[in-house]
Amino acid sequence: AQTVTQSQPEMSVQEAETVTLSCTYDTSESDYYLFWYKQPPSRQMILVIRQEAYKQQNATENRFSVNFQKAAKSFSLKISDSQLGDAAMYFCAVNSGGSNYKLTFGKGTLLTVNP
Amino acid sequence: KAGVTQTPRYLIKTRGQQVTLSCSPISGHRSVSWYQQTPGQGLQFLFEYFSETQRNKGNFPGRFSGRQFSNSRSEMNVSTLELGDSALYLCASSSPGQRETQYFGPGTRLLVL
Numbered sequence: 206a207q208t209v210t211q212s213q214p215e216m217s218v219q220e221a222e223t224v225t226l227s228c229t230y231d232t233s234e235s236d237y238y239l240f241w242y243k244q245p246p247s248r249q250m251i252l253v254i255r256q257e258a259y260k261q262q263n264a265t266e267n268r269f270s271v272n273f274q275k276a277a278k279s280f281s282l283k284i285s286d287s288q289l290g291d292a293a294m295y296f297c298a299v300n301s302g303g304s305n306y307k308l309t310f311g312k313g314t315l316l317t318v319n320p
Numbered sequence: 321k322a323g324v325t326q327t328p329r330y331l332i333k334t335r336g337q338q339v340t341l342s343c344s345p346i347s348g349h350r351s352v353s354w355y356q357q358t359p360g361q362g363l364q365f366l367f368e369y370f371s372e373t374q375r376n377k378g379n380f381p382g383r384f385s386g387r388q389f390s391n392s393r394s395e396m397n398v399s400t401l402e403l404g405d406s407a408l409y410l411c412a413s414s415s416p417g418q419r420e421t422q423y424f425g426p427g428t429r430l431l432v433l
Contacts (some may be wrong), residue, residue: 290399
């Protein structure tokens with residue numbers, strides 16, 4: 206079984222500042238993938254960043270980067286130079302692959318960006 | 321490439337009716353997964369289809385069913401609708417080489433009255 210916990214229901218950040226969203230997960234698989242998705246008010250789920258568990262190097266995508274701590278089962282998302290368009294619900298998710306390619310999501314963190 | 325498309329975008333039904341939702345994956349993607357999103361339960365996995373075969377199923381009653389066609393398009397059917405079926409239904413597709421990485425459509429909002 207897979208579980209994902211996002212302990213911050215809401216976060217806020219000033220425009221141009223940096224914010225970190227937390228996520229912890231649990232899976233019995235040794236090979237798995239971690240994701241952050243963004244869901245703006247339009248409700249379209251957008252893939253932000255992807256991390257393969259077997260890779261020690263943290264993934265980065267422009268202003269978005271992760272801090273992946275495999276032993277601690279922690280997967281936080283850092284957003285640098287926050288923009289108004291970053292305001293959204295952010296979901297952390299795990300997919301253990303193998304015979305079961307389902308995503309298990311956390312409850313989400315609502316990010317507000319203040320001008 | 322065009323993204324995942326879902327039709328219809330909005331739907332209003334009454335209790336006891338049935339509904340069919342459609343999903344067209346990104347070109348070249350052969351895996352389609354369906355999720356239900358509600359304020360109370362969050363995002364829950366319904367099922368996954370790969371090459372016209374259901375590969376995985378979530379913990380939903382038999383009223384929820386789906387299928388996939390040879391062109392990878394998928395449909396989801398809910399029979400005997402209940403008020404609790406009101407939700408955003410999201411479809412996601414993934415490529416054969418990266419089945420774990422799913423790209424989502426805009427969703428279908430279903431309201432059951």
